[in-house]
Amino acid sequence: MASAINILNASKLEDSRLGELSQAVGRVFGIRTYVTSANLNLDKAFDASRGQCNSTALLAELLNSYKQSDEKRIAIVGVDLFIPVLTFVFGEAQLNGIAAVVSTVRLANPFYGLLPNEDIDFGRLEKEVVHELGHTFGLYHCHQFECVMRSSTYVEEIDLKRLNPCNRCSELLKVAMLNK
Ligand SMILES: [Zn+2]
Numbered sequence: 361m362a363s364a365i366n367i368l369n370a371s372k373l374e375d376s377r378l379g380e381l382s383q384a385v386g387r388v389f390g391i392r393t394y395v396t397s398a399n400l401n402l403d404k405a406f407d408a409s410r411g412q413c414n415s416t417a418l419l420a421e422l423l424n425s426y427k428q429s430d431e432k433r434i435a436i437v438g439v440d441l442f443i444p445v446l447t448f449v450f451g452e453a454q455l456n457g458i459a460a461v462v463s464t465v466r467l468a469n470p471f472y473g474l475l476p477n478e479d480i481d482f483g484r485l486e487k488e489v490v491h492e493l494g495h496t497f498g499l500y501h502c503h504q505f506e507c508v509m510r511s512s513t514y515v516e517e518i519d520l521k522r523l524n525p526c527n528r529c530s531e532l533l534k535v536a537m538l539n540k
Pocket residue numbers: 491495501511
């Protein structure tokens with residue numbers, strides 16, 4: 361199985377703040393989880409006409425720059441992400457792979473003209489990180505209302521989810537953790 365989860369901080373958040381997130385994520389997956397600062401080259405993935413980064417290009421960069429490791433790696437970035445067929449994505453992950461990326465941009469209340477609330481933003485980030493990592497452990501989208509693996513298009517939907525996978529997804533995750 362993967363030996364650890366590495367949270368790569370390429371956002372404006374402090375590494376220490378992400379320490380809390382790291383602990384929460386580690387509890388969900390039952391695996392050592394730690395934070396490091398990341399030097400991602402966002403230029404290559406940046407699409408000037410859209411003003412966003414191509415998340416698939418970022419995943420490729422994550423894979424190339426950290427080849428010698430079986431650790432899951434998830435980058436947290438402060439730029440807006442897209443895939444060509446969608447206006448935006450909160451994040452993207454390799455299904456059954458090792459790389460994932462999540463953007464903080466659309467998780468923040470002020471993005472929607474609402475009052476800043478870092479705790480709300482942070483709770484959303486935790487859930488999205490768990491969600492994308494769940495994909496790297498082979499979990500698909502789930503239809504259970506509160507399951508963290510439910511697909512979300514709006515932050516309101518993220519707010520309705522819990523941090524933990526539902527019973528069924530938890531069982532699938534256990535099997536995946538044994539086999540990886
Ligand atoms: Zn998903």
